[in-house]
Amino acid sequence: MKMAALFAALLGSQLFVIPVSERVPELKVEATCKATTADDKANGLALPQSFADCMRDETAAQQQLNTVWGAAPNSLRDSCEGEATSGGSQSYVDLLTCIQMAEWVKSPSSATRLRGASKTRNSQ
Template identity: 70%
Template sequence: MKIALLSMAMIGSQLVTPVSDRVPQLNVEATCKATVATDKAMGLDLAQSFDDCMRDENAAQQQLTTVWLANSTELRNRCEGEATAGGNDSYVDLLICMQMADWVKSPSSGPRLKGASKNRNN
């Protein structure tokens, strides 16, 4: 009996993917419903529809599947915490957090902006 349980435990442990190795499951439906209700209560002329919100969240979730493992566990945990703060789960927020961290690590090599020069009119 003990051997059978040990064998099953060993087999089962190989099938389990650590939580941090996959994009978390977020309740974005509740967030989208709350966003629509807030927009309606505020009387916004260009309020986001539930369908548009869900489309954005699903697109962000798909993008996350390609970048999730390319980032450190520490960053994934930090961004997940930010994306779920206050009970407003959002794949869009999670993706933006990870993209911002990536940008900070390697800012674009575009031209640097220059401020006003003391010698401009000389």
């Protein structure tokens, strides 16, 4: 107890708290990656995703979330977190995708427009 008080006194005004809602939630993605790998193998996919590749994708998504999380409205963060953790699986990729899709819906003009097949597209 005395050590904690001394530590806090030494830090003084440098001590700050980040509200939980301002941080990207800590998700347990290992179970999701294990299940994904097992499902891919069980379904006989020619190129099943490895556990390492899944974890790499999840880590990359978590890093991207660190840059966009604070700018997202609380209601969107709550909604997307619920979606990304539903059914017992947890995924930073799902969480990031949810936030990106909501941002795209809000301002679709900044997104790359997709062009479908057209008989006359290349003749213009």
